[in-house]
Amino acid sequence: MSRPSPQGGLYPEPIFRPAGDRGMLMELGTGIDPEINQKIRGLSLVLERTRLQGVVEIIPGYRSLAVIYDPLQTKPETLRQALLALYDELEHTALPEARVVELPVCYGGEFGEDLARVAAHNRLSPAEVVAIHSAPLYPVYMIGFTPGFPYLGGLSEKIHTPRLATPRTLVPAGSVGIANSQTGIYPIASPGGWQLIGRCPCPLFDPGHDRPFLLKAGDLLRFSPISRDEYLRLRGEQRK
Amino acid sequence: MSGALEILQPGAFTTVQDQGRYGYQQYGVPPCGVLDGYAAQLANLLVGNPAEAALLEITFAGPSIRILSPCVLALTGAEMELLHNGQHLGGWRSFAVQPGDLITMGIASRGCRAYLALGGGIDVPLVMGSRSCYTGAGFGGHEGRPLRQGDVLPQGILDRGNDPPWVERAIPDPYIPEYQTNWTIRAIAGPQEDYFSQSLVTFFNSEFTVSPQVNRMGYRLEGTKIRLDPGMPASIISEPSLPGGIQIPEGGDPIILLSEQTVGGYAKIATVISSDIGKLAQAMPGDRIRFQQVSVEQAHTIYRRHASMLARLKELDLSVQSFASMGRAYFNSEIFRSKVNHYLFQL
Structure with missing residues (x-):
């Protein structure tokens, strides 16, 4: 796992951190930053529309998204690939205006x-x-x-x-x-x-x-x- | 719906819980629910309930209860004296009670949390899809708080379908966990193990003592101080926290977060695997804990084995008559015992 870059902002690639055997944190950047949070918001909205197999719950944070999964239904690597694909498509995904x-x-x-x-x-x-x-x-x-x-x-x-x-x-x-x-x-x-x-x-x-x-x-x-x-x-x- | 149990004396901290409230953590609502899912599921199984039925989670000192309507009860989890109209009964088996009967429980001699299931479940209102009590915000369970003297708990309706009438059931000995005072708790490194590159090995090689500060929010441990790497801040940007996360605050004493917390602001060195949270919840202040490092893949193997063991247990005929005739010999055989112990406590 690479260390977060000290300068802040979005990471070139999200970092995945295991949070036990039923959860993982997808960390997008460092610092409290509106740009990072926009990505978190986008990813949360997309994940609400696109139900990924085995995902039980998603919890947005300042700069990371916690994903709770059922180990009987999915594997962390499968989930990681699916989340990265959604993340890469975010730029081309139309999102509703914030309420x-x-x-x-x-x-x-x-x-x-x-x-x-x-x-x-x-x-x-x-x-x-x-x-x-x-x-x-x-x-x-x-x-x-x-x-x-x-x-x-x-x-x-x-x-x-x-x-x-x-x-x-x-x-x-x-x-x-x-x-x-x-x-x-x-x-x-x-x-x-x-x-x-x-x-x-x-x-x-x-x-x-x-x-x-x-x-x-x-x-x-x-x-x-x-x-x-x-x-x-x-x-x-x-x-x- | 009718009143089934009247609380004469509530015990130290007794709440109504089920398997938890999911889907609301993004709104700041923690899962809550029973801490020892294994013991709670077995209590429900004994009285013929589905796994998600609400029951009582009893912490350390048990309640006294007057029975108001005919029902079936079972006590599992921590070893605790159990009296039915003054007569001693064992845990991990179901028994029938009649209106006017008195049930009295003592103090836990081994383990910390006991589960009392009622046939039909405890029918408190569903709040956001669950009957679990969240005392921190005052909702769920019985009026959002621990039980008090005079509370009357309603009984749900047990849909038996075509099942035969109720018989006395018991959990076979090998399925009953042995609670100790020295615990090995399995954990996965992370989410922030990169903050602890110099102390991760120390963490997994140390013995900790459970402090008196334990509740449903978390367990604070004492012993070896765990240090962050030089230059790493103890406080991180607050992030969602999941049950089992082991935070290291400035003082270096680990805090294991449990199921009544949604956000944490300290770096977490490791996370207790979900299969071992129930074991941890049976640890008492003063008990010793060691952490054993496992990989995510190993934890998933353990998870699948637990699930298949529970599924197998649900298919067994647990009626006491059946053990008396043919079952006993098998349940007590060395092969069976070693199998179950293997599933419960090893990889």
Whole structure:
């Protein structure tokens, strides 16, 4: 196995790493890179359409795709060849545009207790932090950590802020936070050390729903600021 | 659907599990499911259930249960005292119970996890295609949490088709694993073995102790510190993690990830083969573990042998009467024993 090249970006050839006897990781490059992630997204979409014999599950990551297979139905070498063939064809494969998901967020106040701290840390006003945070389209690189938790790219350097020195024991579901160069949103209540700047009234995860997840790897996410009244109104609608 | 089991005392950590929830890891939902698939499948087999029926996974200390409707039960996995109305019963065999009966379980003397199957299965609602409890996110199983005193568990309907009426069944001795305190767990190098070129040999030649930090998310080990190659970062870009992955964090103490984790951020030196995860799940804090390196091809041979052994077991007549007459001699013969041991524990 060759070592990843230090300069980053796509590898000339994907690296296959065994992950036990039922899984393999197809690694396309190094670093957190939109170009690599586009390839991961493309490969995931193609694999959903082209059911390869023996493939049980595929899991997109930042720069690799985990493939879980049934050893009674396929061999790693067969799978490797099939994945490489699909990868080589990607350039000539038409892919749908990424879905844009807009999430309403009530910034600051009781829903974003750390907004003032994030502003002070970056010598900005709270309104400027909100404007900067709600401007970009954030790519959803991967979902994990808890059900529906999106690993997002693209947070502006102007609002990078370290984690809390002492994590909270309970962060409410829907909380939007910043930790160093990352931003994200908690789909379920859990402990956490992120700086909380706002909260979204829509559930990202509902296990009882026939479509339990709002987001999928490959989506583009935008946060749109709403007032406290709007938050409470949307929250009320969710309850009904 | 009717209430079958009332929990009088839940034990240390008892959850409803089945063979797992698949297809949702890309959304951050781990497979969950029974940790010792072999013991769980045999418990279901004894009570006439399909392999995927939901049952109780009992960790270390067992529950006390009042029976509410007539049913058939079987306990497999960790060795644990089992009392039926105060009378001792053995594991790895099915038994009938009546309303008002009391079932009491003790503390595991060997192994760590026991499985109690109920004829018809435990009929908690399916969530995303599975009845497995994911306590981390609070769904699946019984109300998304470990059992508590007063919980009542519903019994599913057992479709017997043309099968003969229920008879007492038992697993032949050679199919019953012997749980030890020194374990050899087989593992495949990687995914990031290239981060450990200098310590891979050390890893496969060392003995580790199971720390007190063990749960369904993972097993933390102690002992020889495993070092990354100079200049290699312990943290990697977070990537999907599969059950059995052995992470090496900064301190050098390995953590084996199990079935309630979807993403890992540390380099993994090796991955426990799927056929040995059940064995690992029977290891207790303080037990010793050695890893034996196998290739992917060897692991697949083991996988196929396990599958064919289970298929053969399903075709055997497990009724106690049948052993009493003709079967016993064969099951206890040296040839049969060595065959099964070979399948279970060797290549």
